[in-house]
Amino acid sequence: MSISVDLRSVVDAIAPARTVTVLTGAGMSAESGVPTFRDVQTGLWARYDPMTLATPEAWDDDPALVWAWYQRRRAMVTAVEPNDGHRALAGWARSADIRVMTQNVDDLHERAGSTEVVHVHGSLFACRCDTCGRAYEPEVVDLDTDRIDPPECDCGGLVRPGVVWFGEALPQNAFAEATARAEAADVFVLVGTSGVVYPAAGLPHIARAAGATIIEINPHETDLSDACDITIRSTAAVAIPAIVDACTS
Structure with missing residues (x-):
């Protein structure tokens, strides 16, 4: 699958950023076969x-x-194994302030090498x-x-x-950290999340209110697409490595 957006706009948004916060959903792990x-x-x-x-x-x-x-x-x-998107995020974090949080309950980010991953669910x-x-x-x-x-x-x-089971509150410490990461982000990247499960779906709105640029990576339009500054209609395993390569080359 090719990327239908000019990556120069992504690079221009990320280049001056001190902190990039990434929120991943089910689409992040789908290509791993989860x-x-x-x-x-x-x-x-x-x-x-x-x-x-x-x-x-x-x-x-x-x-x-x-x-x-x-x-x-x-x-x-x-x-199953982490995919190229998981591995690219982990590698990117070795040279930049990349803060990963996920709605997924798997451990693929950690197995790819990401550290201090916040699991909001x-x-x-x-x-x-x-x-x-x-x-x-x-x-x-x-x-x-x-x-x-x-x-x-x-x-x-x-x-x-x-x-987190149906009817239970999100882990208080995890969601507080996720909120802090959203507020601290200069760029907030949404990856493979439908944007329908709250309160996690409210995190990009928190980031936007704090002045962050919102980038969405998803092959499909979502409930959060209208709130995004840049949309990339591709999958995580294709788009994330391309973005990392463009931002670090």
């Missing part, structure tokens, strides 16, 4: 509605079912006790079963997935 929320529902999971598994109520009712489903999701993410790989909040790193297994007992914490609680 399954969507519903794509996990194959095989024995086909009879379950994912909307009913990602809730506090589901966890309270049947934690073994929910833990098994998230183990399946972790295994599917572990089986939590992470599949950052679990915690449902009682005391102690952090746990899960063992990734993919068993052909729809029930796996979650680990127990020393306090007697159960280790739960570290993602």
